[in-house]
Structures are given as structure tokens and as C-alpha cells.
Amino acid sequence: MRRVNGVALLSRAVVCMGSSTAVGGATQQRLVQAAMLNTCSISNPLWFTRRLGDHFGLSKPSVSCGAGGHVCFSSNATSLAQEVHAQDKFLPKDVELYQYEACPFCNKVRAFLDYYKIPYKVMEVNPISKKEIKWSDYKKVPILKVDGEQMVDSSDIIDKLFQRINPENNVVNGEEEKKWRGWVDNHLVHVLSPNIYRTASEALESFDYITSHGNFSLYERIVAKYTGAAAMYFVSKKLKKKHNITDERAALYEAAETWVDALKGRQFLGGSNPNLADLAAFGVLRPIRHLKSGKDMVENTRIGEWYTRMESSVGESARIEA
Ligand SMILES: N[C@@H](CCC(=O)N[C@@H](CS)C(=O)NCC(=O)O)C(=O)O
The missing domain is CATH 1.20.1050.10 (Glutathione S-transferase Yfyf (Class Pi); Chain A, domain 2)
Structure with missing residues (x-):
């Protein structure tokens, strides 16, 4: 057997x-x-x-895992309304998400990509062999590859993408938003x-x-x-x-x-x-x-x-x- x-x-x-x-x-x-x-x-x-x-x-x-952002943000920025249509500022050519379909952290990243309409390919990782992520030193999922650049940890990935979508903002989270992102993870x-x-x-x-x-x-x-x-x-x-x-x-x-x-x-x-x-x-x-x-x-x-x-x-x- x-x-x-x-x-x-x-x-x-x-x-x-x-x-x-x-x-x-x-x-x-x-x-x-x-x-x-x-x-x-x-x-x-x-x-x-x-x-x-x-x-x-x-x-x-x-x-605790990946509690969200470390950066402060103005309360106005907690609404993402305007940014949904702000993708002319962030146009990656190739986005690959290495994930497990049922993983909550991967689903967090997917919800973000879906909301922002950022096209991405899914690379479903075999949880036993993990051969799809052999190329990476990081052995968890999600891993996001954006035009060849590796990003890891769901909250960090989201923070990074959010910054790229909003390059003029040097702050990411309002206190309330940060608190509740932490509540989700913890x-x-x-x-x-x-x-x-x-x-x-x-x-x-x-x-x-x-x-x-x-x-x-x-x-x-x-x-x-x-x-x-x-x-x-x-x-x-x-x-x-x-x-x-x-x-x-x-x-x-x-x-x-x-x-x-x-x-x-x-x-x-x-x-x-x-x-x-x-x-x-x-x-x-x-x-x-x-x-x-x-x-x-x-x-x-x-x-x-x-x-x-x-x-x-x-x-x-x-x-x-x-
Ligand atoms: N803090 C990380 C946690 C990621 C995590 O724990 N991922 C799990 C899958 S849900 C994993 O890859 N575990 C290691 C394994 O499967 O061997 C994040 O938010 O991305």
C-alpha cells in the first residue's frame, strides 16, 4: 500500500x-x-x-497570525470606494496566487484581488508535496507573485497591494479598520x-x-x-x-x-x-x-x-x- x-x-x-x-x-x-x-x-x-x-x-x-497593518491611516481612507476604480495606478502584468482553495488566509487575498478587479492566476498547491512552491523559501500559503516579485503573509500582501493602488497615501489603516483586521486574524x-x-x-x-x-x-x-x-x-x-x-x-x-x-x-x-x-x-x-x-x-x-x-x-x- x-x-x-x-x-x-x-x-x-x-x-x-x-x-x-x-x-x-x-x-x-x-x-x-x-x-x-x-x-x-x-x-x-x-x-x-x-x-x-x-x-x-x-x-x-x-x-497569532498575520494581524493586519502596522501603518496608520486617516479615517477617510477606510472607505475603499474611490480606490476600486483606481487601478490605472497599479497595472501588474502577471499576478499568481499560490494557495489552498479552502484556506482562510488565501481567501482573504482573493477577496481583495476580486474586489479590486486585479486579474490573477491561481496556482493550487498540493498540501502534501507542496511542489508548486518548491521555488520559494516560504513554506506557507498564500504566496503572491506580482510580476515576479514574491509577497507573503495575507495581511502583508494586502497592505503592499493597497499601497501600490494608492501610492500617494503613505498610511494604510484607520484605527477601527486595523482593530477589526486583527480581530479577524486573532x-x-x-x-x-x-x-x-x-x-x-x-x-x-x-x-x-x-x-x-x-x-x-x-x-x-x-x-x-x-x-x-x-x-x-x-x-x-x-x-x-x-x-x-x-x-x-x-x-x-x-x-x-x-x-x-x-x-x-x-x-x-x-x-x-x-x-x-x-x-x-x-x-x-x-x-x-x-x-x-x-x-x-x-x-x-x-x-x-x-x-x-x-x-x-x-x-x-x-x-x-x-
Ligand atoms: N499568517 C499567515 C498564515 C498563513 C498560513 O498559516 N497558511 C497555512 C494554510 S491556511 C499554511 O500554509 N500552513 C503551512 C502548511 O500547510 O504546511 C498569513 O496570514 O498568510
Whole structure:
């Protein structure tokens, strides 16, 4: 039977539905290191789960990921309205996004590119071999190549692109926008994994989505779907504790309501048009929107109207054929 590096597969597959930050940084590093040392038959989900369990110690530090901009901005600049049409200032010839389809950080970058109508090619990375990003020293996704220049880390990528679209502005974020971009990376993303792997059927649904949208071989797809779902069902319970979540759905609903409250009756956090925080929140929620957790969230909270406004504001994908 073909043997694959199971921990690597799973750690990479799961990261993209919100776990990367939850199990990120040092812990993820350990997973990958462990993966390099251990190979196993991934036809053995119990082994798989146990190995994962070994590496998900609750005492391990949570690592925040890519909290947004470091630069200050005037409050007027929080609305992106005028900039949507400002692309005559930024006309890259070739934009390539190396990504996992279901990765929340990649989806943040996609939401930005779509909103700004910046045509981009998608290079779907195989989470097991990662051969598509062998050329890079950076081993995570997203990676954006803009006319040959490598950009990494979703928030940094967005800051850089935003600066290029608005070269005359030497400031990027208003305080409110910055705060909520941080909230997306440091809170909202952590609430997603316990929800999408909450029950066995939801874990299967999520892995069906991950494996059918990702760059997996047929064999990898089948094995990852079932072993991944089983393992993540258990791992998500640990993640819940780690992030002090008692009721994952309640936490998701609360996050959605918190977001709606932050809008303070405005169409978007940016006012009449989305700002970078709107795009970030929309980006990370987009992959779960049509899973059971996303449907529940829309049915049970007030977030649906904002989400629908975001869908029409972001519009069609700017993705072009690679
Ligand atoms: N702070 C980074 C986090 C990126 C990240 O953790 N990406 C995950 C996928 S969602 C990853 O590539 N993990 C490493 C792996 O798959 O091996 C960002 O915002 O871009």
C-alpha cells in the first residue's frame, strides 16, 4: 500500500479551514517536524488521530497570525470606494496566487484581488508535496507573485497591494479598520475550526469540500477525506478547549453578532463601501458559507445582510486561467 506522510498531509489539509492559526506557529512547526520524522499508513485513522493528539498539547502557545497593518491611516481612507476604480495606478502584468482553495488566509487575498478587479492566476498547491512552491523559501500559503516579485503573509500582501493602488497615501489603516483586521486574524479564524469539524457529519462535509477543491490526487482525496475528517473531529475538541470555547456554535454566532454590532448600522465597516476589515472578514467566512456551520450562522444571526452586500460588492472573481 502506498505510504504517505500522514501528519504532514493532515496538518496541511486542516490548516486551511481555520486551524492553521489555532495549531499554528510552534505547534505547527512541531507537526511538520514530526511529519518529517514519521511516516505512517494513512489508512490507519486511529494512528493518525493519536499522532495528532500527541502534537496538540493544550499548554502549547497559541500563535497569532498575520494581524493586519502596522501603518496608520486617516479615517477617510477606510472607505475603499474611490480606490476600486483606481487601478490605472497599479497595472501588474502577471499576478499568481499560490494557495489552498479552502484556506482562510488565501481567501482573504482573493477577496481583495476580486474586489479590486486585479486579474490573477491561481496556482493550487498540493498540501502534501507542496511542489508548486518548491521555488520559494516560504513554506506557507498564500504566496503572491506580482510580476515576479514574491509577497507573503495575507495581511502583508494586502497592505503592499493597497499601497501600490494608492501610492500617494503613505498610511494604510484607520484605527477601527486595523482593530477589526486583527480581530479577524486573532479571533474569528479560531472560531471556525471547532465549528466546521463539530460533528462527524460536519467534519466529513468539510473534508469533502477541502479535498474536492484542493490539489489532491484521487488517492489522496479519498484517504484524506475520511482520515482527515475523523482526526479533525477529535482535534477540534482540543482546539475548543485551547481557545476557551465551550459551545462552538454559540461562539460563532457571537462572533457574527459582534461583527454586525461593529458595523454600527453602517452598510460596511468602511461606511458605504467595504474597507480592508470587511474584505478580511468576508474572505475568511467565504469558504464556510455553504457548509452547515455557515448556513447556521446566516440563519441564526444578523450577519446575512452584510454578507450578501459583500458578495455583490466584491462581485465576480477576477481569476483568470493559468
Ligand atoms: N499568517 C499567515 C498564515 C498563513 C498560513 O498559516 N497558511 C497555512 C494554510 S491556511 C499554511 O500554509 N500552513 C503551512 C502548511 O500547510 O504546511 C498569513 O496570514 O498568510
